[in-house]
Amino acid sequence: CVLKASQKRRPLSRLLEQLLRNLEKRDPNQFFAWPVNDNFAPGYSTIIRRPMDFSTIKQKIDDNEYKSLNCFISDFKLMCNNAMKYNKPGTVYHKAAKRLLHIGLRQLTPQKLRPLGAILT
Numbered sequence: 001c002v003l004k005a006s007q008k009r010r011p012l013s014r015l016l017e018q019l020l021r022n023l024e025k026r027d028p029n030q031f032f033a034w035p036v037n038d039n040f041a042p043g044y045s046t047i048i049r050r051p052m053d054f055s056t057i058k059q060k061i062d063d064n065e066y067k068s069l070n071c072f073i074s075d076f077k078l079m080c081n082n083a084m085k086y087n088k089p090g091t092v093y094h095k096a097a098k099r100l101l102h103i104g105l106r107q108l109t110p111q112k113l114r115p116l117g118a119i120l121t
């Protein structure tokens with residue numbers, strides 16, 4: 001079927017959506033799926049100045065706000081670092097963030113991304 005202009009995804013958006021899906025799989029408890037709620041995380045919005053989560057990243061992809069892969073990677077790092085800042089080491093969230101950051105960045109290395117073609121140039 002012929003894709004309508006509105007359905008035609010920009011190559012970068014298609015790549016970022018694929019990378020996002022792979023990262024989300026590494027968050028089975030969905031701790032990073034939605035914005036952190038101050039009711040469950042006392043003082044969160046005063047401690048974390050720039051909150052970030054997977055649903056916000058998805059919305060930014062859909063709104064074509066990412067102009068490069070690096071901007072996408074920066075938001076992923078921000079999301080993980082926020083969790084390691086707010087949550088004390090040893091907590092389930094700090095450990096999940098540290099693990100997610102490590103696994104995620106390993107998926108986002110040039111060696112892993114090169115097979116996806118010249119889109120990144």
Ligand SMILES: COc1ccc(C(=O)NC2CCC2)cc1-c1cc(C(C)=O)n2cccnc12
Pocket residue numbers: 029030031032033034035036037040041082083086087093
């Ligand atoms: C979208 O955020 C969440 C969604 C669900 C849960 C959750 O199911 N927590 C249960 C595990 C023990 C209660 C936790 C969180 C959560 C993430 C976070 C992060 C990412 O800092 N957080 C911090 C303090 C308290 N709760 C959370």
